[in-house]
Amino acid sequence: MKNLSRFTLIGAILLLWVFKSYVALSQTSKETLVADIEKKRFAALVSKDYAYLNQVMGEDIIYCHSSGLIDTKASFIQSIKDGKLVYNEMTPDELKVRIYDKTAVITGVCTAKVVSNGQQLNTRFRFTDVYVKRKEGWQMVTWQSLRLP
Secondary structure, three states: OOOHHHHHHHHHHHHHHHHHHHHHHHHHHHHHHHHHHHHHHHHHHOOHHHHHHHHEEEEEEEEEOOOOOEEHHHHHHHHHHOOOOEEEEEEEEEEEEEEEEEOEEEEEEEEEEEEEEEEEEHHHHHEEEEEEEEOOOOEEEEEEEOOOO
């Protein structure tokens, strides 16, 4: 009887450990998924993949540029189409994803070569992005950047 209780306790501990490992692994896979979406968004800015940008950017997104300018989804994509913003390079140097249920917060640093209203900017930005899991998938709802010295 004593051995049975010991085996039950050991089995319960092993089961708890397996469940905890599964939860941690699934959390990591969510973080990886959102990081991949973010990297694809950077690539879409350079390649002018408007279909992907429309898919990944929520209709309610607010983008606060490092200059303080505020863009909506429509105004941001239009500024790329009009040539006011040209992304020649967007390379993530650091990317940290944290998941909170159906919300992902991304912080990072990227190297960018951008032409903004005819002015060439070769710089690094620190950014914070917020994604929300919706029926359409993960969509960015907030994007804020700060030019690094």
